[in-house]
Amino acid sequence: MNTKSLYQEVILDHNKKPRNYGTLDKASHQAVGHNPLCGDHLNIALNLDRDLIDSIAFHGESCAICKASASMMTTVVKGKTRSDAETLIQEFRDMAMGKLDLDSPHHLGRLTVFAGVRDLPTRVKCAILPWHTLHAALNSVTTTSTEAADDPMHATIGDA
Amino acid sequence: MKLIESDLKPQFAPMFDVEHIRADFPILKLQVNDRPLVYLDNAASSQMPQPVIDRLVRYQATQHANINRGVHYLSETATAEYEDSRRKLQYFINAREDREVIFTSGTTDAINLVMHGYGRKFIGGGDEIILTTLEHHSNIVPWQMLAEEKGAKIRVVPINDAGELLVDEYEKLFNERTKFVGVLHVSNALGTVNPIKSMIEFAHKRGVPVLIDGAQAVPHMKVDVQDLDCDFYAFSGHKLCGPTGIGILYGKAELLERMQPFKGGGDMILSVTFEKTTYNTIPHKFEAGTPPIAAAIGLGAAVDYLLGIGMDAIAAHELDLLNYATEQIRHLPGVRIIGTAPVKTAVLSFEVKGVHPHDIGTLLNQEGVAVRTGHHCVQPVMLRLKVPATTRASFAFYNTMAEVDTFITGLRTVQKVFT
Numbered sequence: 312m313n314t315k316s317l318y319q320e321v322i323l324d325h326n327k328k329p330r331n332y333g334t335l336d337k338a339s340h341q342a343v344g345h346n347p348l349c350g351d352h353l354n355i356a357l358n359l360d361r362d363l364i365d366s367i368a369f370h371g372e373s374c375a376i377c378k379a380s381a382s383m384m385t386t387v388v389k390g391k392t393r394s395d396a397e398t399l400i401q402e403f404r405d406m407a408m409g410k411l412d413l414d415s416p417h418h419l420g421r422l423t424v425f426a427g428v429r430d431l432p433t434r435v436k437c438a439i440l441p442w443h444t445l446h447a448a449l450n451s452v453t454t455t456s457t458e459a460a461d462d463p464m465h466a467t468i469g470d471a
Numbered sequence: 472m473k474l475i476e477s478d479l480k481p482q483f484a485p486m487f488d489v490e491h492i493r494a495d496f497p498i499l500k501l502q503v504n505d506r507p508l509v510y511l512d513n514a515a516s517s518q519m520p521q522p523v524i525d526r527l528v529r530y531q532a533t534q535h536a537n538i539n540r541g542v543h544y545l546s547e548t549a550t551a552e553y554e555d556s557r558r559k560l561q562y563f564i565n566a567r568e569d570r571e572v573i574f575t576s577g578t579t580d581a582i583n584l585v586m587h588g589y590g591r592k593f594i595g596g597g598d599e600i601i602l603t604t605l606e607h608h609s610n611i612v613p614w615q616m617l618a619e620e621k622g623a624k625i626r627v628v629p630i631n632d633a634g635e636l637l638v639d640e641y642e643k644l645f646n647e648r649t650k651f652v653g654v655l656h657v658s659n660a661l662g663t664v665n666p667i668k669s670m671i672e673f674a675h676k677r678g679v680p681v682l683i684d685g686a687q688a689v690p691h692m693k694v695d696v697q698d699l700d701c702d703f704y705a706f707s708g709h710k711l712c713g714p715t716g717i718g719i720l721y722g723k724a725e726l727l728e729r730m731q732p733f734k735g736g737g738d739m740i741l742s743v744t745f746e747k748t749t750y751n752t753i754p755h756k757f758e759a760g761t762p763p764i765a766a767a768i769g770l771g772a773a774v775d776y777l778l779g780i781g782m783d784a785i786a787a788h789e790l791d792l793l794n795y796a797t798e799q800i801r802h803l804p805g806v807r808i809i810g811t812a813p814v815k816t817a818v819l820s821f822e823v824k825g826v827h828p829h830d831i832g833t834l835l836n837q838e839g840v841a842v843r844t845g846h847h848c849v850q851p852v853m854l855r856l857k858v859p860a861t862t863r864a865s866f867a868f869y870n871t872m873a874e875v876d877t878f879i880t881g882l883r884t885v886q887k888v889f890t
Contacts, residue, residue, distance in 0.1 A: 317833075318830075318833075318834065318888055323888065323889070326889075327889075348845065349828075349829055349844075349846075349859075349860055350845075350846060350853075350859040350860055351827075351859075372859060373827065374827035374828075374829040374830050375826075375827060375830045376829070376830065431833060433829075434829065434833060437829060
């Protein structure tokens with residue numbers, strides 16, 4: 312998959328008209344994710360009803376890949392359980408880093424539109440940032456980063 | 472926006488054959504994403520011509536041994552070539568003596584040398600260091616480290632919206648505690664050429680030494696350190712068609728002699744006992760350990776190559792590129808140029824309304840065009856000009872007008888994708 316197919320219609324559409332963009336009146340969990348390499352940042356707020364993500368919203372400053380990834384993520388995890396969301400986070404990170412075999416069973420569905428970032432090492436973190444921030448929020452960590460000790464490309468999923 | 476006039480163009484343009492020059496650079500024949508490479512990231516690092524590559528190979532294949540110590544043929548040859556390269560660099564910047572030219576690993580290393588060698592000895596608690604908003608992080612962080620260690624203070628020269636230093640404000644920052652000035656010659660992010668000669672003169676009237684970060688200047692214009700009268704001038708080899716891992720610190724001999732060594736080790740000593748070590752004379756006092764000999768010799772070949780073309784011819788062609796690219800990009804809707812100083816090198820920083828620089832960079836790469844995106848290691852500049860990041864096209868003498876066209880067409884494609 313090349314870059315051209317990364318910037319395909321569905322990603323450009325989510326960048327232009329991001330879903331669940333904004334803030335929540337009532338949020339049980341929230342986090343801010345930073346990518347210090349480019350200055351991008353993303354706020355994610357969600358409300359857990361027992362174990363279910365019943366609402367989620369995001370806002371921030373970011374590139375198209377990051378914004379579309381965040382937008383699609385919110386549509387996919389809404390209504391899912393916390394552990395389903397964690398599974399998706401793990402699978403998405405693995406896919407972005409080229410560690411997931413897309414031919415074997417997974418739960419990513421149309422999120423595979425982001426598979427092309429694995430060929431663009433400098434853009435992997437753009438796609439991962441929303442998922443990394445969601446992981447932090449679910450684990451009650453309020454700020455996270457794509458770099459240093461928080462780096463999701465070095466940390467394993469169990470680390471907050 | 473007013474651009475500098477090229478009065479050199481009529482004399483030099485006929486002698487300057489860009490296609491002939493391009494043939495010297497093997498990497499420019501590369502295809503990227505099935506398109507001819509258009510390399511516009513020269514402010515980050517320039518490419519290497521065949522004569523420099525050949526020189527590295529010849530040294531490694533026929534002349535290599537450790538320098539300054541062996542009595543055998545190869546050691547004597549390597550030492551002579553290494554010192555010959557130092558004299559080439561001396562000539563290149565018109566230093567008074569070759570011992571004023573110190574090989575470092577790059578600009579960052581050179582600035583750190585001055586911080587440790589001069590700063591830690593002569594700057595104390597309550598003293599003030601003047602830097603500018605335009606500085607690269609490499610001319611900020613070492614001085615912050617010193618300020619923290621000594622309890623010294625950093626004062627910062629502001630800029631206007633065009634990205635020019637406010638010289639009046641610079642002059643107002645001086646007081647009896649001012650002990651050092653660090654200024655970059657040319658802004659890596661914006662291309663602004665700073666009026667360093669008058670700034671140096673002003674500092675000297677108050678007895679304050681000045682370090683110039685010349686990393687973005689020496690590849691693009693004639694630099695004469697005696698004419699500038701700067702106390703220190705730092706630059707890198709890899710932005711000058713030379714290898715990575717090598718750079719130069721020029722320093723006035725009387726200052727270098729008063730300074731303490733930066734790194735301790737072999738070559739920088741005259742004698743060592745466990746009771747007392749006597750340091751070597753300059754420049755060797757500052758060249759501890761085995762240096763990157765091949766890279767130093769390669770850098771000598773690189774300045775030979777550049778002088779063969781002529782720095783005035785290089786400056787004239789790059790000005791043509793800048794003027795043409797500036798004119799072309801101004802015709803694109805929603806594009807804003809960041810950095811509009813009247814005197815600039817061929818650096819074009821810009822933002823495109825509604826498109827993040829990283830998306831621009833990735834899509835231009837798809838067209839074979841290499842640009843830099845991000846904060847360019849100048850976060851204070853980005854903060855001041857209220858842009859989180861920019862896209863930067865930076866030109867070299869081997870770029871062509873046709874490449875500018877490819878770049879502009881690429882930007883049109885980016886805009887089409889994002890409408």
